[in-house]
Amino acid sequence: MSQTNTLHKKRFKLPVFDMINVLIMLFVIVVMLYPFLNTVAISFNDAQDTLRGGIGLWPRVFSAYSYEMVFKSRLMLTAAFNSVARTLLATVLSVFFASLVGYVLSRPELVGRKFITAYFLVTMYVSAGLIPNYFLIKSLGLLNNFMVYILPGMISVFNVIVIKAFMQSLPESLTEAAIVDGAGHFRCYWNVVLPCCKPVLATVALWCAVGAWNSWFDTFLYAPNADHMTTLQYEMMKLLSSSMQTGRDTSSVFGNNSEQANIITPVSIRSAVTIVASVPILVVYPFLQKYFVKGVMLGAVKG
Amino acid sequence: MRKASLAKRINKSRSLYVMILPCMIFTFIFSYYPLTGWIMAFENFKPAKGYWGSKFVGLDQFRFLFDDFEFWRAFRNTVAMSLLNLVFGFLFAIVFALLLNEIRHTGFKRITQTVSYLPHFLSWVIVCALVQSMLASDGIVNNVIRALGITDKPILFLGEPGYFWWVVVFANVWKEMGWNSIIYIAAISGIDPALYEAAELDGAGRFRRMWHVTLPGIRSTIVVLLIMNLGSILNAGFEVQYLLGSNGLLVDVSQTIDIFVLKYGMSIGNYSLATAAGMFKTVISVTLVFGANAIANRFGETSLM
Numbered sequence: 001m002s003q004t005n006t007l008h009k010k011r012f013k014l015p016v017f018d019m020i021n022v023l024i025m026l027f028v029i030v031v032m033l034y035p036f037l038n039t040v041a042i043s044f045n046d047a048q049d050t051l052r053g054g055i056g057l058w059p060r061v062f063s064a065y066s067y068e069m070v071f072k073s074r075l076m077l078t079a080a081f082n083s084v085a086r087t088l089l090a091t092v093l094s095v096f097f098a099s100l101v102g103y104v105l106s107r108p109e110l111v112g113r114k115f116i117t118a119y120f121l122v123t124m125y126v127s128a129g130l131i132p133n134y135f136l137i138k139s140l141g142l143l144n145n146f147m148v149y150i151l152p153g154m155i156s157v158f159n160v161i162v163i164k165a166f167m168q169s170l171p172e173s174l175t176e177a178a179i180v181d182g183a184g185h186f187r188c189y190w191n192v193v194l195p196c197c198k199p200v201l202a203t204v205a206l207w208c209a210v211g212a213w214n215s216w217f218d219t220f221l222y223a224p225n226a227d228h229m230t231t232l233q234y235e236m237m238k239l240l241s242s243s244m245q246t247g248r249d250t251s252s253v254f255g256n257n258s259e260q261a262n263i264i265t266p267v268s269i270r271s272a273v274t275i276v277a278s279v280p281i282l283v284v285y286p287f288l289q290k291y292f293v294k295g296v297m298l299g300a301v302k303g
Numbered sequence: 304m305r306k307a308s309l310a311k312r313i314n315k316s317r318s319l320y321v322m323i324l325p326c327m328i329f330t331f332i333f334s335y336y337p338l339t340g341w342i343m344a345f346e347n348f349k350p351a352k353g354y355w356g357s358k359f360v361g362l363d364q365f366r367f368l369f370d371d372f373e374f375w376r377a378f379r380n381t382v383a384m385s386l387l388n389l390v391f392g393f394l395f396a397i398v399f400a401l402l403l404n405e406i407r408h409t410g411f412k413r414i415t416q417t418v419s420y421l422p423h424f425l426s427w428v429i430v431c432a433l434v435q436s437m438l439a440s441d442g443i444v445n446n447v448i449r450a451l452g453i454t455d456k457p458i459l460f461l462g463e464p465g466y467f468w469w470v471v472v473f474a475n476v477w478k479e480m481g482w483n484s485i486i487y488i489a490a491i492s493g494i495d496p497a498l499y500e501a502a503e504l505d506g507a508g509r510f511r512r513m514w515h516v517t518l519p520g521i522r523s524t525i526v527v528l529l530i531m532n533l534g535s536i537l538n539a540g541f542e543v544q545y546l547l548g549s550n551g552l553l554v555d556v557s558q559t560i561d562i563f564v565l566k567y568g569m570s571i572g573n574y575s576l577a578t579a580a581g582m583f584k585t586v587i588s589v590t591l592v593f594g595a596n597a598i599a600n601r602f603g604e605t606s607l608m
Contacts, residue, residue, distance in 0.1 A: 132340025
């Protein structure tokens with residue numbers, strides 16, 4: 001009794017510390033959220049009015065014109081379609097292949113398992129580099145080809161290791177029964193092991209999806225001038241780098257609108273594209289973060 | 304009991320080979336075969352003549368590379384930004400984890416943590432756009448600085464070479480602080496609560512408990528992560544520097560080895576020199592990674608598992 005009392009007293013001995021700490025955390029929240037909320041406000045504000053500056057967290061003169069322009073642009077629609085398509089396809093395929101390789105490498109009866117594991121592991125550290133890879137992609141005919149978004153990263157060794165570690169933690173009896181029953185390895189993998197791996201597969205799928213959605217460098221390198229290949233992140237990168245260069249107008253992407261009453265400015269368009277390109281992730285991440293966090297721990301244990 | 308003969312064992316697991324062989328061939332094509340491209344580093348490579356028809360020049364490209372001041376400048380920038388990112392990235396993540404751990408209200412704690420992850424999920428392009436608008440002359444940072452009366456003229460964060468490395472550090476800390484703190488928060492939650500109680504009974508205050516219980520509790524995690532990260536010192540990142548530092552004024556401080564390779568290879572078309580630079584980077588990185596792994600293994604046994 002007396003002990004809990006002293007503990008209780010001590011707990012409130014330094015309320016100043018707690019107050020400062022809460023303030024620091026509130027500051028962190030503001031620093032993390034403000035730039036984003038500010039961009040949302042600008043994207044919904046009238047473009048001309050935005051130039052006067054001073055937009056905070058709420059639009060001053062509401063206008064959805066920037067979004068209208070974005071969604072009317074053929075290029076932006078292609079970009080959105082490609083972003084979605086590459087994300088879905090890359091996620092499905094890389095989860096399938098990572099789990100397939102993970103399954104094989106987790107089988108103790110595989111003769112030469114050490115060698116085959118090393119064969120995959122080496123590629124995590126030794127990379128030929130930008131130029132040889134470029135020539136490879138070129139010689140495979142993948143320049144300006146949608147498959148360049150899917151194929152090069154299809155077997156991610158890191159994901160293989162994470163999945164393999166998870167499979168090795170499953171009880172031995174699980175697969176033994178299936179093998180004894182005469183099921184082949186593929187059946188055993190597909191029907192028995194995979195259904196038990198849902199948590200780790202979800203984690204890996206999320207990594208793949210976020211990675212695919214966020215990449216722009218492959219477009220930049222392998223299809224810089226092909227309109228049919230563009231993605232949201234690549235369009236965003238073009239908007240950003242032209243404003244970094246000189247601050248000159250980038251509205252050429254959206255046609256010349258001098259005759260229209262509404263004006264569009266690089267700042268407004270950029271804000272709208274920023275939101276369009278990040279909303280899908282922001283909508284899902286708070287709900288799926290436990291899978292991400294679990295993945296970090298898995299990665300750290302193996303890393 | 305003796306194991307079955309090798310042939311028998313291989314035969315028994317042949318369906319496993321059927322499953323993995325296509326993947327091995329695939330990996331060969333995309334990861335091993337391009338290594339033959341390193342031959343370009345020893346040639347005066349002309350795309351029209353191919354890998355086998357171009358003139359062999361021995362180590363001339365490397366000699367040229369190591370005499371090139373631009374390459375050493377890129378090397379310096381890479382190492383400098385890596386180290387700054389490493390030091391400040393660790394510092395902020397650890398301090399954030401320590402302070403967050405002291406928050407009592409679970410709901411507030413969880414909200415803070417979730418919000419702190421947000422920038423991690425955004426692409427570098429988006430992050431750079433946000434950082435650029437934060438640091439613009441009429442952005443929030445300059446507004447706050449002016450409101451506090453520190454300067455009356457806006458600071459051109461993105462226009463002056465002197466600030467650039469710090470802008471990169473700022474962008475990295477903003478993007479990854481919350482995410483990197485996850486591992487420390489997990490390590491802290493593994494510390495035996497009895498230690499805190501004992502320290503409390505001994506009269507240790509909040510700071511002393513953080514200093515004498517929490518920090519030692521996560522020390523091995525910190526050491527292992529630090530060593531592992533030293534292994535990737537030549538990967539300073541590429542995207543921030545490319546996206547925010549392409550301005551001509553900043554090239555002197557923003558060009559990293561990756562950007563050097565991109566510039567010489569893709570823009571200038573000097574494929575041999577670019578390959579030599581990339582090869583140099585890979586070889587050093589692999590050496591560092593394996594060295595770091597070896598050291599981390601000595602420290603690591605008790606910590607991360």
